[in-house]
Amino acid sequence: MSKKQEKDEKGITVKKKDDMPEWYGQVIIKSKLADYSPVRGTMIIRPYGYAIWQKIMDYFNQRLKEKKVDNAYFPMFIPESFFKKEAEHAEGFSPEVAWIQNKDEDSKERLALRPTSETIMYDSYAKWIRSHRDLPLRINQWCNIIRWEVKDVKLFLRSREFLWQEGHCVYETEEECDKETLMFLDEYEALAQNILALPVIKGKKSEKEKFAGAKYTATIESFMPDGKFLQCGTSHNLGQGFAKAFNINYVGKDEKNHLPWQSSWGFSTRLIGAIVMQHSDDKGLVLPPKIAPIQIAVIPILFDKTKEKTINEAEKIRKELDRYEVKVDTREEYSAGWKFNEYEMKGIPLRIEIGPKDIEKKQVVIVRRDTGEKLFIKRANLKDKVKELLDDIHNHLLDKAHEHMKKSIVETDSWEEFMKSVEDRKIVFAPFCGEEKCEDSIKEKTKGANSRCIPFNQKNIKKKCIHCGKEANVYAYFGKCY
């Protein structure tokens, strides 16, 4: 083994609590989820990372089918004139759009590389939608997105190209649009909590933070161990602005022309960053069982005389657990200890060790990745125990993150406490006027904190805004974010 190889195969060299950004990068590189790319601002999703994305896609495609959303694919090029049709949208996205110069000599219109697909999709919607019978229209696409934001990539969290899904729906009524905007947000919450073990806070974005061109934006926000929020998915009620701009209308049951209501909603490969940051530890990655590409690593402990018998037993275990993703590692050029480290680094939820003595005793050794707990399980109980443990790991990861989030919330009416809590990386829950200028000023004074979301269904509180002292009708969550 070369020096270089040895060095790379060592564990994480910093602690999560000491240097989170460095730790985060090392976990991703060393577990081979992703790699830096030679093209500035971009990243490479390696097979292990892509397998997680595939699991997320598979799960969500099932949900889309259930909700009658169809997948499609629209061009990645968007003519400049399309962008300009919806003024707020154009203004909001213009700093981060990448353009290609049209190579056609007879057409000099610049083409944008999609930073989001509202405009290119709604041009077709105007063609396709004629009657109330064509509604609701629900289309999703999985694609790459280009936003020329950063020079220095933050793996999975911020890069000039990323993968996402974007849903785009059209409805007859405002009520229906509102209902489904929140329904898809609920789908995101279910994905985050039930599949990725990420607790989230739900609510509306402020005027300043909403999507460019939306009536309002709803969001799920997860709170990271270092005290920063990470936006995990947004669902926008677009109102009728795009329908007006793109001339989408339909003949209603009353045989008159109407403007429809629209929504769009998306989540991206950023979710993988959230998983890594939330759950992983100083030994490497920790994956929630439902999206782990390998859920169980079976490691036969090999001695010359009992090798065949042990490998056979490991294979039996694989067959018994065939509803899970199981990897049996029989490689002889690596020691059992080396393999333990490897699967810890890769965040495999359960490790099963089986040696000749275990076979004799009719037992297996199971080690949990999340707690490190080592259990001696009767061979006959293996199947039940594995199910129980995987469920338990999911719940434990979710609870731990939830506990941290709950403990971090500081509710206050005092600007001093607000400032101190933001400084301490807390979630600050405070009365807020909701105005853009006020939020700008909060951001400046706190060096980066802003409102993350305004919970739904609040009582009218009649308080003064935490910052400007104007009337505030709502409490909002504030904090720093990725």
Added chain:
Amino acid sequence: MSKKQEKDEKGITVKKKDDMPEWYGQVIIKSKLADYSPVRGTMIIRPYGYAIWQKIMDYFNQRLKEKKVDNAYFPMFIPESFFKKEAEHAEGFSPEVAWIQNKDEDSKERLALRPTSETIMYDSYAKWIRSHRDLPLRINQWCNIIRWEVKDVKLFLRSREFLWQEGHCVYETEEECDKETLMFLDEYEALAQNILALPVIKGKKSEKEKFAGAKYTATIESFMPDGKFLQCGTSHNLGQGFAKAFNINYVGKDEKNHLPWQSSWGFSTRLIGAIVMQHSDDKGLVLPPKIAPIQIAVIPILFDKTKEKTINEAEKIRKELDRYEVKVDTREEYSAGWKFNEYEMKGIPLRIEIGPKDIEKKQVVIVRRDTGEKLFIKRANLKDKVKELLDDIHNHLLDKAHEHMKKSIVETDSWEEFMKSVEDRKIVFAPFCGEEKCEDSIKEKTKGANSRCIPFNQKNIKKKCIHCGKEANVYAYFGKCY
């Protein structure tokens, strides 16, 4: 219903044999597989078309898993300097590359939008591969591809953006590379014949037609009803040229440094065009059962008094056929006749009609989309019969296309017959020197025909080349192509 709507809902207005390009466009637009895009040279894959692509992806992802190929995702931006590293590759692709101007002020290198990903991937391969233990490396990606070729899009067949898969493998030995280059070609053949009902001719590409930078290119070619070839998938043995250019090497078991061998292989959404053109007819789309998003349409014949009973029976049928994709159409605003036309246009392989009289007689009516045949089936035999019919439709489509292909082959040593056969849109099988200049001249004289492929395992024929009269060691298939 508006005039416009009525017009669009009419059937295909030209016959396949009279005006194939117009017929082809109408089938795609009216069955809603795809649509023209406002961005010149690009197209929109509508939900019905994307569902077919999803079926192809699902099937092929299974095969990739079986063959130990992992999916990943690399950046779509490729630095100009990467392109230039492999000279032939750079030259071959340069006319059709689209560039973006780098927005970073401190970096003026142009970035290409990937026309294929060899260069961006192999830069990382050089980093990742160190030892023989890292080989074989087999990575695939599903992504969008940009080639600035045409102004006028040919739906699914030629557009500036399309979707594909590209596999990129690295091996220790030439032998292994050779073997797997052809193994993946065999996978393509199996996909075409067993899933898409497309018969293909297999072989190597000539020097002129091979992939830019490859040692050789292997191909599967399908022959369309209008007498033109359509390339359906290619697998390239890249030799060691890219490994040299990108400095990929590995330490072998002998502890010395070696250059590895590489292959790449891909197919695209073009396959959907091949399916449409090969199987469809004057009534609209005809889909092979294995990739039909809806395999069976159940249409209950509704009368006021027996409506509930009939719908219940239709639902029972759906449950009974739950291993298939079944759609029960109970809409009352459309007549049964309108629905028959609709599902014919959309190419649904089987239509089941069930009315009160059928229920009484304990039968169902089944209509095959491929032959139009109407069968009265005992209700009790439905499940077996459906399986049999779907298999039969697949075989019938494949056989029909195969028959046409076989009948079109003209084997000749005479230049006169060659010219006449090309003119008659035949597949011409003729001795060929294989030289690029000779092929250029053939293309010119025939107004577009070239060698499509050179079958494997030919006896040494020792003939004169059909065109230039030089020595020819092989027979090749010639014809015009899409």
